[in-house]
Amino acid sequence: MTVTNSAAAAEQAATDTGNAMEAQTRAFFVDAAIWVQTHWLQILIATSIAVGIVLLLYWLRSWGTKLCQRSDGPMGWGTILGRAVSRTGSFFIVMMSVRLVSNYAAPPEMLEKTIAFLFTVAVVFQGAVWAREIILGAIEKRTAAENYHGEALLSALGLIRLLVTVALFAIALVVVLDNLGVNVTGLVAGLGVGGIAIGLAAQGIFADLFAALAIIFDRPFRRGDKVMYDQTVGVVEEIGLKSTRVRSFDGEVRIIANKQLLDKEIQNISNRDHIRIKLPVGVAYETPPEQLEALPDMLTGIVEEAGGTIARASFEGLGASSVDFFLWFDIPGDDWPTAHKVRDAVIIGILRRFAAEGISIPFPTQTTYTADPQGKLILPYPQVQPVMRVDKEQGER
Template sequence: MADPVGRAGARIDAITGETWRWLTQDSGEALFGLGLGAALFVGLQLVLIGARRVFPAASEGWRGLMRALVDRTLQLFLFAVALDAATNVAAPPGPLLRLVDNLFIVAIAVQGALWLRELVLGMIRHRAVADAEDHSALGSAMGVITVLVNVVVWLLAGILILDNLGVNVTALVAGLGVGGIAIGLAAQGIFSDLFAALSILFDRPFRVGDIITYGNSTGTVEKIGMKTTRIRSLSGEQLVMANTKLLDQQVANLRRIEERRVVMNFGIIYQTPPDVLESLPGHLQAIVDAQPQCRFDRAAFTGFGASSLDFELIFFVTVPDLAAMVAARQAVGFAIVRRFAELRVDFAYPTQTSFTAAPDGRLIDPTDLKGRAPAGG
């Protein structure tokens, strides 16, 4: 087998020799191709300068993303594009044409990797910065994401370059697939918590400072890390939950409540007159409507209880503040007590009446004073 250095030298000699003969024997076509390539390179430079003016360095949003893509455009890529266009018009010798094609493939792969990397990271960074409040967790997440994106993008670029240069990449791709599966299985728990953290940071089911309820616990989110989330419970202790376990269960975000629903159940005595019973829903609605930041929903008779006629009152407090809801519920409750006192409606409480049987089997109502025998009789 020939020495690789010797083969490379022979190829360089062939390229230089063929190129020199082409330049000397067909100089007109060569000069036309070189002139076209130079003009195209200058034109691409002018387009790049114009793009920088259209998208200033201080741009934000999609304009800032476009500016980042412009800044990541390589001079090598522009040169390769211009040179490839020139060789398509002119007719250079085979060795030179293959060299230009290889240079164009390498430039396209490298430039595509840079653009794809900047596009993915820019979109993720824009989404995260727009919503994120925990900058330390965001910095850690962006560091991990940057590493993952770099590995994937440059690995794809390297495989594309090798494949187009004639290298058999089948075994390499198969080896990378097997190695990736092995690494994924070995670090399954780490990757699960990592992607759960990324889901929390970018999907935003809750943020730092939100009050959440999960399982039987309620607390305020203090820190979102790459593996765990720290929550300060209502009783004062700090709870540390793995991100994967936290997202595996239902999480209620109390901070995102727009209005609070209040349900009040009560019962009144069976001796209440029917006309008073029928008027109670209207009185309850008037009580709720008189309270600020309250919206009446319904008030209705719900059933016959063991010791009471049962009613249900439902209304909404139109602000999310918990203290406002507690104050409104208290005000409505006191107003109900005051109004029922004016209507002479008594609240029911558990009672039981015992009846005594007379010698003849007749039931005697203990509340019937007229039917009682006089004392000492």
């Protein structure tokens, strides 16, 4: 009996639902017919305006396509905007035109709600398409400007395109469902939990991916730059999806994960505008004070003759076996072979000038003194008795 009553109730509910839908459909067509009869002039004018708006929007879309085709040089913001405009869909164009003229035609309430809903769907998904094209265009613009290329970068861009597309259209879908009256709280929570689970499962890959994006946008270095980190000095050969390859000056290729690379202190040698050489010089204590006073100007002249720029030429202190002097000078550019030649010329110039002036660079020396328990100095070798000369004749006497 209970099963029979449930089946009957379900059948009755289905019948009621069908009757309600049939009644709503009939009412919709009746209202539409009355609306067309009473507002035919407004409908005609609104239709004409809508057709004009459609043609204008189609022209704008074709203009965006031509803008993309005319751009032969590096990608700019005009090209990115043109590509986004060229991705405008026909559904959005039609719904935009209808929405702009719908109030003028004063449609029935049900038709007005339908137009408003379809317009919302068109705007939300079209906005997602535009946002995707602008974001991806900005990334491609940056990578093209920095000369990043390679199969790994194409894979990275493909993965970025997928992630951006999924994220934007998921947001668009949630917005549309919310406009339909659906409770999206559970859906958003489920998407959040799923995203966290995927992030935890692939956190290493995503960490290196975001590190690669940070390298592309923050530009700490680019392909072809000379960098130094830890004990490695080399040239960046490739910036990939997960790792960066650096050709060291010793010849081998060093591969390091992007995340680990950004965690280190990186010195971009290519961006330096000069190379600083630090050269300590020791002068003997026997050097006259007049020559010591002239030493800074003397060394400055030697550095300038060799092609360097003096940064510091001053005494450092009194060493164990010499008067210590520090000479710092800069060499323009970042070419180490040239810097080495200038440094060698400075060293040879110092030796020649010291030889001409009679200034000596002492060897490290140390004098040791020995004393007995009473404090009296003791020679490091035994005392030799003096030899007395004995006259032969005196000896015979």
